[in-house]
Amino acid sequence: MTSTLSRDTTVHPDRSAWTETPSDSAGWIRRAHEVASILAADAVERDRAGATPHAEVALLKESGLVTLLGPVEHGGGGQNWVTAYEVIRAVAAGDGSIGQLLGYHLLWFWAARLVGTREQIEAVETAATQNKWFFGGAVNPRDSDVTITDNGDTISYTGRKSFSTGSHVSDVTVLEGVLETTGAHIFAIVPSNSEGLTFHHDWDNLGQRLTESGSVTIDNVTTEWASAAGFVDKEFQPRVYNTLNVPIIQLVFVNFYLGIARGALQAAADYTRDTTRPWLHGGFDRAVDEPYVIDTYGDLTTKLWAAEALADAVAVEQQKIHDNAWDVTAEERGAHEVRVAAAKAAATDVALEITTRIFEVTGARSTSSKVGLDLFFRNVRTHTLHDPVAYKRREVGRHQLIGELPEPTWYS
Incomplete structure (x- = not known):
């Protein structure tokens, strides 16, 4: 921790x-x-x-x-x-x-x-x-418009995804689509310069601007059946561990939210020490001696440490599942997802609070674009909209009230 x-x-x-x-x-x-x-x-x-x-x-x-x-x-x-x-x-x-x-x-x-x-x-x-x-990935689950054609020894992907993080900078891209004949979802890794794979460089959002998360067109991108992940003789070999992609990616979210929050708090503290002026009617010679400034940093630091501690504990719990990947049970997976949901809710709240409230203790001049403290807020605000945090709290609440474990979905 x-x-x-x-x-x-x-x-x-x-x-x-x-x-x-x-x-x-x-x-x-x-x-x-x-x-x-x-x-x-x-x-x-x-x-x-x-x-x-x-x-x-x-x-x-x-x-x-x-x-x-x-x-x-x-x-x-x-x-x-x-x-x-x-x-x-x-x-x-x-x-x-x-x-x-x-x-x-x-x-x-x-x-x-x-x-x-x-x-x-x-x-x-x-x-x-x-x-x-x-690696990049064209696996946005909100878009179900990529179809897969069985060509015999090969499969071909055709469709479009609204988001494809890492597109222009990746060597390989993970594709996901639905097989026309059976409805099965198939993941495969293809070179990012594959013929028919076009990244549109149209990511123009409030924050996370350098993630290259724009749309992608997939036009008859073909790969061998042997590269269809988890398929043997065109039949998928299921196991519970297949569904751990969501707990992993959600804990990835947790940690880069907390990293952004940590960076924001560090940058703000540097600015407060070096630049922020004490309030002219407060009676203090330095901003770092202002009681409200001290209290705010103490409050935000405490909340960040608590969220980091939860994230670290959940990471250790997840590692036990990774270590038992071939034998993990649905109950173990579900109980872990509840803990991930709690960590996601905590990280979202604390990151948004820190990246907003730092301006209260850095002063009006800190809003200058050249200072750049807004970057932390814009990044957190953008990505925390990935999926509604209320549904993460719902997972935790229903588990607490009635012992319900979330069913695996693209988001739980």
Whole structure:
């Protein structure tokens, strides 16, 4: 658990040291903080420019974070999801967009483990780790207009998705669609430069501007049946672990929300110490001595630490499921989803509160666009609308009242 809000203020860490792979979780988390410090230095300027984040993804590759979950024998970090969530949180403190990109990438890197056969898992993780693939995904569940045609030895995807996070910067893209003949959902990984795959670069939203989450057209994109995740002889091999994609991605959300909140609180504290003026009628010489300023930072820090502690505890609980992936039960999965829902609700509330209330203790001049404190709010406000947090609280409430476990859906 992160117990302080201190941050690595080194703007230019020694990147030559990145040629060596960290040997433990602590080393990877330090590496993530180094990446965050590089990103934070010009996050506001890059957000304004809105350029496709090729350099930022190259940074994630250079640092090794893209292979954090990859097998050690193939050059990966060999880390688990407990470390991965802390890494996502650290990177998001420097730049929320890149924290999201990394989090989504790690989920799609893991997708073969979620739904693939043992042979597919081995093949995908070997290739992805050795080649440092960066993953994108065209799997927006609100759009059910991608159909799959069975061509015999191959399958072809055709349709459109409104959102495809990481599109222009990915090496490979996870596609999802519905097989015309049976209605089965099929996931497959294809090269992002595949013929017929067109990313429209039309993401123009309030926040998370560098996530390349625009729409995609999929026109007869063809791949081998052998790449259909979890299918053997054109039949899917189901297990409960297949449904863990939602708890994973929701906990990814939790951690980059908390990372953005942490970054906001750190940036605000720096501004208050260095720039904010005390109120002229308050009787104090420094803003940091104002009682209401002290109280606000104490309040927000306490709430952030509490939300981080819950997120860390839920991550540990989830790791036990990952460690028992082939035998996890529906009851274990459902009980875990309730805990994830609670963490999601807590992270949403605290991130929105922190990114809003920091202006109360930084002063009117802190609203200047060159200061950039608005970036934290815009990022959190944008992504927390992904799915209504009220439905997360409903999962928790119904479990508390009647012991109900949520049924697996695209959002629960």
